[in-house]
Amino acid sequence: MKMNRIYWLLLVVMISCSDDDSDDQIALAKRGTNVIVLNEGNFQSANGSISIYNTSTEESQQKVFQANNSSRPIGDVVQSLTSINDQYFIVVNNSNKIEVVNSNDFTSVGKIEGLNSPRYILPISATKAYVSDLYEDKLYVINPRTLTVEKTIETKGWTEQMVLIDNKAFVCQVDSSMIYVFDVDNDNLIQKIPTNLQPQHLEVDAEGKLWVSCSGGINQGYPALHRINPISFEVEETLELQDNSKSIGELEMNSDKTKVLYLMNDVFELSIQDRELPTTPKILANGRLFYAFEVHEKTGDIYLSDAIDYLQRGVVYRMDSLGREQTTFKAGIIPGAFYFQDF
Amino acid sequence: MGKLQILKAMKTLVFLLLLFSFFLKAQNTHTDTVNIPRVVVTANGAQKISSQTIDSTFLKHTAQKDLGEVLALNSNVFVKSYGIGSQATVSLRGSGSSHTAVFWNGISLNSSMNGISDLALFPTLFIDNAVVDYGNRSLENGSGGLGGAISLNNKMHFKEQNEFMLQHQIGNFGFRNSTLSLVVGNEKWQSKSRVFYRTATNNFEYQDFGEEGFPTKEVENASLKQLSFMQSVSYRLKEQQTIEAHFWYYDSDRHLPPIITLNDIKERQKDESYRFLLKSKRYIKDGFYSLNMSVIKDELEYTNNRLENQSLSENTSYRNFAEIEKKWNKTKVYTRLNFDIEQAEHPSFSSSIQRERSSLYTSVSHNFSSKLAIEASARSEWIIQEDQFFLPLLSVSYQIHTSWKISSQLSKNLKYPSLNDLYWEFGGNEELKAEENQSAEFGIVYNKNWKDNLSIDWKGTAYYSEIDNYIQWQPTALGYWQAVNLKNVRIKGIESSLNIKQNQGKIKMQVSANYTYTQSLNQTKQHLHDDSKGKQLIYIPENQFNAQLRTSYKTYALFYQWQFVSARYTTTDNSDWQPDYQISNVGVSKRVEKDKHHINVEFSVLNLFDLEYHAIQWRPMANRNYQISISYQLK
Numbered sequence A: 001m002k003m004n005r006i007y008w009l010l011l012v013v014m015i016s017c018s019d020d021d022s023d024d025q026i027a028l029a030k031r032g033t034n035v036i037v038l039n040e041g042n043f044q045s046a047n048g049s050i051s052i053y054n055t056s057t058e059e060s061q062q063k064v065f066q067a068n069n070s071s072r073p074i075g076d077v078v079q080s081l082t083s084i085n086d087q088y089f090i091v092v093n094n095s096n097k098i099e100v101v102n103s104n105d106f107t108s109v110g111k112i113e114g115l116n117s118p119r120y121i122l123p124i125s126a127t128k129a130y131v132s133d134l135y136e137d138k139l140y141v142i143n144p145r146t147l148t149v150e151k152t153i154e155t156k157g158w159t160e161q162m163v164l165i166d167n168k169a170f171v172c173q174v175d176s177s178m179i180y181v182f183d184v185d186n187d188n189l190i191q192k193i194p195t196n197l198q199p200q201h202l203e204v205d206a207e208g209k210l211w212v213s214c215s216g217g218i219n220q221g222y223p224a225l226h227r228i229n230p231i232s233f234e235v236e237e238t239l240e241l242q243d244n245s246k247s248i249g250e251l252e253m254n255s256d257k258t259k260v261l262y263l264m265n266d267v268f269e270l271s272i273q274d275r276e277l278p279t280t281p282k283i284l285a286n287g288r289l290f291y292a293f294e295v296h297e298k299t300g301d302i303y304l305s306d307a308i309d310y311l312q313r314g315v316v317y318r319m320d321s322l323g324r325e326q327t328t329f330k331a332g333i334i335p336g337a338f339y340f341q342d343f
Numbered sequence B: 001m002g003k004l005q006i007l008k009a010m011k012t013l014v015f016l017l018l019l020f021s022f023f024l025k026a027q028n029t030h031t032d033t034v035n036i037p038r039v040v041v042t043a044n045g046a047q048k049i050s051s052q053t054i055d056s057t058f059l060k061h062t063a064q065k066d067l068g069e070v071l072a073l074n075s076n077v078f079v080k081s082y083g084i085g086s087q088a089t090v091s092l093r094g095s096g097s098s099h100t101a102v103f104w105n106g107i108s109l110n111s112s113m114n115g116i117s118d119l120a121l122f123p124t125l126f127i128d129n130a131v132v133d134y135g136n137r138s139l140e141n142g143s144g145g146l147g148g149a150i151s152l153n154n155k156m157h158f159k160e161q162n163e164f165m166l167q168h169q170i171g172n173f174g175f176r177n178s179t180l181s182l183v184v185g186n187e188k189w190q191s192k193s194r195v196f197y198r199t200a201t202n203n204f205e206y207q208d209f210g211e212e213g214f215p216t217k218e219v220e221n222a223s224l225k226q227l228s229f230m231q232s233v234s235y236r237l238k239e240q241q242t243i244e245a246h247f248w249y250y251d252s253d254r255h256l257p258p259i260i261t262l263n264d265i266k267e268r269q270k271d272e273s274y275r276f277l278l279k280s281k282r283y284i285k286d287g288f289y290s291l292n293m294s295v296i297k298d299e300l301e302y303t304n305n306r307l308e309n310q311s312l313s314e315n316t317s318y319r320n321f322a323e324i325e326k327k328w329n330k331t332k333v334y335t336r337l338n339f340d341i342e343q344a345e346h347p348s349f350s351s352s353i354q355r356e357r358s359s360l361y362t363s364v365s366h367n368f369s370s371k372l373a374i375e376a377s378a379r380s381e382w383i384i385q386e387d388q389f390f391l392p393l394l395s396v397s398y399q400i401h402t403s404w405k406i407s408s409q410l411s412k413n414l415k416y417p418s419l420n421d422l423y424w425e426f427g428g429n430e431e432l433k434a435e436e437n438q439s440a441e442f443g444i445v446y447n448k449n450w451k452d453n454l455s456i457d458w459k460g461t462a463y464y465s466e467i468d469n470y471i472q473w474q475p476t477a478l479g480y481w482q483a484v485n486l487k488n489v490r491i492k493g494i495e496s497s498l499n500i501k502q503n504q505g506k507i508k509m510q511v512s513a514n515y516t517y518t519q520s521l522n523q524t525k526q527h528l529h530d531d532s533k534g535k536q537l538i539y540i541p542e543n544q545f546n547a548q549l550r551t552s553y554k555t556y557a558l559f560y561q562w563q564f565v566s567a568r569y570t571t572t573d574n575s576d577w578q579p580d581y582q583i584s585n586v587g588v589s590k591r592v593e594k595d596k597h598h599i600n601v602e603f604s605v606l607n608l609f610d611l612e613y614h615a616i617q618w619r620p621m622a623n624r625n626y627q628i629s630i631s632y633q634l635k
Helices: A002-016 B003-027 B067-074 B135-140 B419-423
Strands: A033-039 A049-054 A078-084 A087-092 A097-102 A108-112 A118-125 A128-133 A138-143 A148-154 A159-165 A168-173 A178-183 A188-194 A199-204 A210-214 A224-228 A235-240 A251-253 A259-264 A266-271 A290-295 A302-306 A313-319 A325-333 A335-342 B051-053 B078-081 B088-091 B100-104 B129-134 B148-153 B161-171 B175-185 B189-200 B205-207 B216-218 B224-238 B241-256 B267-284 B287-304 B311-328 B331-345 B353-367 B372-383 B387-399 B404-415 B435-449 B454-475 B481-504 B507-522 B543-553 B556-565 B581-594 B597-606 B614-616 B625-634
Touching: A033 A078, A033 A313, A033 A325, A049 A325, A078 A118, A078 A335, A087 A118, A097 A118, A118 A159, A118 A168, A128 A168, A168 A199, A178 A199, A199 A251, A210 A251, A251 A290, A259 A290, A266 A290, A290 A335, A302 A335, A313 A335, B067 B078, B067 B088, B067 B129, B067 B148, B067 B543, B067 B556, B078 B614, B088 B100, B129 B135, B135 B148, B135 B353, B135 B372, B135 B387, B135 B404, B135 B435, B353 B419, B419 B481
Parallel strands: A159 A199, B100 B148
Antiparallel strands: A033 A049, A033 A335, A078 A087, A087 A097, A097 A108, A118 A128, A128 A138, A128 A159, A138 A148, A159 A168, A168 A178, A178 A188, A199 A210, A210 A224, A224 A235, A251 A259, A259 A266, A290 A302, A302 A313, A313 A325, B051 B129, B078 B088, B129 B148, B161 B175, B161 B625, B175 B189, B189 B224, B205 B216, B224 B241, B241 B267, B267 B287, B287 B311, B311 B331, B331 B353, B353 B372, B372 B387, B387 B404, B404 B435, B435 B454, B454 B481, B481 B507, B507 B543, B543 B556, B556 B581, B581 B597, B597 B625
16 A cells, blocks of 8 residues: 555654764864863763863863763763873763873873772872872872772872872871871871861972861861971961851962962962961952862963852853953863863 | 754654554544444543543553653653663653652652652552643642642442452563452452562663773663552441551662763662551532541662662651532532641751641632633641641633633642751751742643544643742752752643544554643843853753554554653753653554453563663663563453
8 A cells, every 4th residue: 555655664764864973073272271171060970071271262162072082971070180191191080980091182092990989190100190089098009101000008088189299198188187198109108197177188389388278077177278397297387267167178379389379169369478367358259159270370360160050061260360350261060170281 | 953853753743643644544434334422431630621641551551660651651741760660750841850749549659858759669550540630730639749740549449349460571681570469349348459579680781882982781780679569448338438448568679770981880779668548438418528547658778889878768757638529509619638747867867857737728619601610729738837828729611612621720839848958967958948839821622522433532731830949959168069949940831632542343443642842941040150041941851742552453452652752951051961762662462361361461562663862861771672461360
């Protein structure tokens, strides 16, 4: 019957219709500065991504990893990026892996797996680096050449940011409120420095001293900044905010490392010689929801992210070193960290 | 996005319409026989606008494993499924899953803790009758159904009967399902026992988009084991007085399938619930009254291999109501008084929580003529020692013709925050306001029966609804998430539902189709760079179609089911979305009857075209699979 043939034809047409969903490759600009934005994505939603904004072209590219790796998504909670051996080691916290990519085009060269919930990487040499972890009670020692986990070091719960000074690794031990100091030659624990509750961020200033920001927990203790002598391990200064309900977050240095900036809803700034926390902010939030920030060492510009409602593309503000807004651009979901590729 | 999807949907719709017309045409060649028109007895629900009774044939269809799957194919709701056997929540009229109220014999089953009901835990064997009430039609049963309500009812029939039914299903991925039911009784008393047991490995194949080359893998950690039984007893004390008791136990142990790129996390959820309901009903002249008491206890245990301790939550609710209905001439009055006590315990509550709620609902409907009817009702709700609300409803319906009826409704509803929204530590917010809703709708109902046993029922509704103080959880500067009254939402939609039945001697045919259009837009801009204003809420598809065709010849039957769901946004600024998908199922069955023995064998193919799709981003759904079902009935 004639009708039958029409039905079969329609059926065939129906099935053969399909979308071609592949992303086009994204070429990175090679002038000015590439601002690499790590977008965490929502927890357990696998929608983390990487955005790149170029200061010369003033254009931002989205989902760069996915576009340059055959539409493969990067994973769940993109936490940090570290440059080792001309490659970028990108920690994808909740997908328990480190993606390793070429720094010029973000194409994948491999990955390191077998980690629990990695957070940050501390490069020590071309063949050695430490990886901190949220749940594991250990630091991983990885080989960035062979992309393998070589050993583990015992710790006590959640480890966060780390800094290398004179062959010593200073590691934030968040749950026990300490800075652990390891000798990187033999991986031995040589010192524990007590701090206020929940130390998470570390920076080194122009005088070689170590700054750490402590959130103070949730309504438990006072948030504070500590200035630590990395040779004597003495806590030389403690700048405390006598208010349980507040929480100090991210800590960064300005271009010449003579000033400390931190995030507590607004952005605050103080000199490394100050003995007390500032009372007035440098940059007022004014209804914006600052989530993360970073100072561009080369220009002194301050990049601030705003996650808005955490369920849409966040926005990044570029301020000059005085805190005046210069430009804004869209990034991905919950922009959490910035890295700079200068040309 | 947009054009290609619409084009695809149009192609499929055209195909289906041609298919319908093919069958209809074939029937019309036999008009010479004289047939007595079938008397169509429809329950009240079918005649009410914005109320949809799920046809019992489709409700009991074994190709659909649970209530979630049945609704996805037979109504205007959107079922958000996390994977085969995993949690399935329902979104009605563009609202959230906590805005769908689920009632069992008039008792609310929504969790007092998170306000939702998981439809994957409702095997259809245990439900005799299911009605979807869209929008504020749901006010009769309770408040909180801002999107609407699903009512699941058990029917007891006082007649001499002895019925035994045993059914066994086998399918791919280790799917084994057995159900047993025994109905015994006479005109004085009835007993109905039902048992259900299911295991599945759910190791279907999927493409892992998180690995280079997108290798095909088998799902791990998705197995489940479920057991449930329901015992119902009813007794006719006197001619007008009956007592009914139901006890329903459910035990479910599910390993939750992973998200792509999160292969290492092994999640497991155990749900256990005890539900007991006691009902006493007395019929009076032109009316009835009844007293209903229930105890609902739910336990949920969640673990994953990263957490040190499991998360255990327990909630017990005592939900009771008394109702009375009386008719005089052209007026009908119905009143219901509810009293609930909700208790909950969880490590994230600083102490165990108890809340008491009471509400009074009264509805007066009057037939001004044989054509015009007006109903006015109001619900008053008290959250003891906290708050009080008044929710009115006005509905007018007019029978313009024997086959056509139009109606219009204006109403208000509200959803009080759940216990988690208020008391969770940290992030619960005791300052939260209730979510409020105003809505207006207009509907048309058409039904006609023809001489040659053809009947057509069509319903169309257009509605407009506003939800204020929409609750959403948001991260705070202190690191934890908090529930806030975040925004206002404006929803516009259309629901259309068509049912065609025709019997032609030994050939029977039934076609049903549903179309849903939902535009659910956020109206709030949080600050300058917030791009979510005027955008569709996440995981609310704009267009949905579903259709079923069932035809039988003597003892053979054939069915075809089709479902289309348009793209769903995954971000509030609509910058990202999940593509649309369409699923087809097909099957054949054969019935053998001898004396009192009835055997039915059915073979079905699900996801016929083997589509690789995700209902929720990065959560794979089952590819093509087969199922055989054998049932034996003695009656």
